[in-house]
Amino acid sequence: MTFLEKLNNIWKKNDSMVCVGLDPDLTKLPECLKSLEFPIFEFNKQIIDATHDLVCAYKPQSAYYAGQNADDQLKMTVDYIRENYPEIPVILDVKRGDIGSTAQMYALEAFERYQADSVTLNPYMGVDTLKPFLDHTDRGVIILCRTSNPSSCELQELVCDGKTVFEHVAVLARDKWNYNNNVLLVIGATFPEELGSIRRLCPEMPFLVPGVGAQGGDVKKVLENGTTADGFGLIINSSRGIIYADSTENFAQASREATMKLRNTINENK
Amino acid sequence: MTFLEKLNNIWKKNDSMVCVGLDPDLTKLPECLKSLEFPIFEFNKQIIDATHDLVCAYKPQSAYYAGQNADDQLKMTVDYIRENYPEIPVILDVKRGDIGSTAQMYALEAFERYQADSVTLNPYMGVDTLKPFLDHTDRGVIILCRTSNPSSCELQELVCDGKTVFEHVAVLARDKWNYNNNVLLVIGATFPEELGSIRRLCPEMPFLVPGVGAQGGDVKKVLENGTTADGFGLIINSSRGIIYADSTENFAQASREATMKLRNTINENK
Numbered sequence: 173m174t175f176l177e178k179l180n181n182i183w184k185k186n187d188s189m190v191c192v193g194l195d196p197d198l199t200k201l202p203e204c205l206k207s208l209e210f211p212i213f214e215f216n217k218q219i220i221d222a223t224h225d226l227v228c229a230y231k232p233q234s235a236y237y238a239g240q241n242a243d244d245q246l247k248m249t250v251d252y253i254r255e256n257y258p259e260i261p262v263i264l265d266v267k268r269g270d271i272g273s274t275a276q277m278y279a280l281e282a283f284e285r286y287q288a289d290s291v292t293l294n295p296y297m298g299v300d301t302l303k304p305f306l307d308h309t310d311r312g313v314i315i316l317c318r319t320s321n322p323s324s325c326e327l328q329e330l331v332c333d334g335k336t337v338f339e340h341v342a343v344l345a346r347d348k349w350n351y352n353n354n355v356l357l358v359i360g361a362t363f364p365e366e367l368g369s370i371r372r373l374c375p376e377m378p379f380l381v382p383g384v385g386a387q388g389g390d391v392k393k394v395l396e397n398g399t400t401a402d403g404f405g406l407i408i409n410s411s412r413g414i415i416y417a418d419s420t421e422n423f424a425q426a427s428r429e430a431t432m433k434l435r436n437t438i439n440e441n442k
Numbered sequence: 443m444t445f446l447e448k449l450n451n452i453w454k455k456n457d458s459m460v461c462v463g464l465d466p467d468l469t470k471l472p473e474c475l476k477s478l479e480f481p482i483f484e485f486n487k488q489i490i491d492a493t494h495d496l497v498c499a500y501k502p503q504s505a506y507y508a509g510q511n512a513d514d515q516l517k518m519t520v521d522y523i524r525e526n527y528p529e530i531p532v533i534l535d536v537k538r539g540d541i542g543s544t545a546q547m548y549a550l551e552a553f554e555r556y557q558a559d560s561v562t563l564n565p566y567m568g569v570d571t572l573k574p575f576l577d578h579t580d581r582g583v584i585i586l587c588r589t590s591n592p593s594s595c596e597l598q599e600l601v602c603d604g605k606t607v608f609e610h611v612a613v614l615a616r617d618k619w620n621y622n623n624n625v626l627l628v629i630g631a632t633f634p635e636e637l638g639s640i641r642r643l644c645p646e647m648p649f650l651v652p653g654v655g656a657q658g659g660d661v662k663k664v665l666e667n668g669t670t671a672d673g674f675g676l677i678i679n680s681s682r683g684i685i686y687a688d689s690t691e692n693f694a695q696a697s698r699e700a701t702m703k704l705r706n707t708i709n710e711n712k
Contacts, residue, residue, distance in 0.1 A: 233547075235551065239547030296566045324568055
């Protein structure tokens with residue numbers, strides 16, 4: 173089954189476009205976990221067990237594992253999802269981008285070492301840096317287009333031949349990079365009108381939408397501008413708003429409640 | 443000592459602008475190393491010992507370690523350089539780029555976990571994704587500008603307000619991002635004329651220049667277009683041309699000869 177088939181199935185099965193970002197910061201974990209051998213894995217595991225029927229994807233952010241010397245706990249986390257909830261796709265958020273021979277190694281990292289269903293990539297270096305990932309036809313390749321952060325304007329809003337750089341990315345993704353029908357785009361929830369303009373360029377392509385919750389994106393506007401004809405089409409990520417909903421030993425139940433609240437807000441506004 | 447001071451010192455001490463890219467592919471290592479417990483580290487170590495008086499930097503490419511489950515051997519490699527050849531700066535080639543809170547974690551990875559002197563970054567998301575690195579005033583921040591690969595044209599050559607996207611990156615790097623005087627740019631050797639145009643925009647900024655050797659860049663043209671007023675200003679990287687100069691047990695001596703040859707070619711054409 174391809175990533176897109178898996179995504180379509182879970183959107184409908186769980187009636188959810190919520191993606192939980194697994195970005196565990198050791199300094200923010202509940203005290204009750206801090207003395208464990210694998211505190212990050214245990215934190216993730218309890219959140220996964222508490223939310224698996226409410227989400228369409230999990231998205232571990234590579235930096236939190238690389239920066240805290242916890243690559244093993246990233247692997248344990250992805251393995252745990254695959255073994256216990258194989259219907260839920262895993263998006264490894266790495267935002268890689270490098271020349272072809274190097275990108276081959278990064279593709280090994282994402283798809284062999286961690287066995288992720290999908291990966292995020294940076295488009296700045298062009299298609300030959302994407303190809304080693306695109307050629308894995310059963311995996312999803314999610315390319316940065318319009319990112320959620322304030323300074324995304326510096327390059328992404330430059331206008332060339334009547335189109336912004338991020339619109340050029342969307343058109344390249346649609347017309348040139350999607351030859352295996354496995355491309356998605358990242359569009360920040362903090363720019364809902366631009367989400368709408370990219371949706372008009374790419375009517376059927378799924379978008380990963382970070383930036384609701386801690387970054388302030390408006391769910392209602394995201395849905396108005398971003399859903400596809402069938403009412404789905406979005407992977408709406410929340411990390412901090414869900415995983416740090418409570419800092420006590422009740423964190424997992426609180427993450428379930430925060431996930432359910434976001435899912436309901438989305439479904440009421442579709 | 444800052445990264446730039448360290449770089450200025452070693453350029454002159456070793457009279458060399460050669461950077462050796464440590465991109466070890468397990469399938470290409472000499473047979474004599476393949477049965478060792480840490481074949482990648484041993485390969486790197488012997489190359490480092492054979493070339494340390496001929497180089498201005500070492501640049502391990504993160505993907506080769508991440509893709510081959512060898513993070514520990516990356517750490518051993520950087521530690522080995524720091525302990526034995528502390529005058530030689532280490533550039534960790536990771537090309538990261540992510541929102542501020544995530545970039546903080548990637549900065550931990552590069553500067554604390556691996557204790558690199560310098561790191562490569564992707565500019566697509568703008569300054570708030572660079573800041574956690576820039577704020578390490580003693581470290582170097584090497585930002586992708588005009589990359590060496592064929593498809594770098596797709597986005598980097600788009601023209602906005604009379605300047606290409608890569609020229610916008612150079613101007614942003616010069617005028618906005620370099621507030622701690624620790625920014626460098628990546629300019630591929632495969633585009634020597636564009637290297638010249640960026641040198642005119644940024645007369646004093648050091649450039650990391652990949653793409654000589656296996657990728658076909660012309661050393662003479664790189665020097666004509668890229669050196670600064672003092673005859674230095676470049677970190678000219680070769681990876682495959684040096685580390686795979688010989689596939690037998692003589693690989694280290696061969697890497698020395700290839701490094702010396704590149705250094706001499708550079709110095710004869712300065």
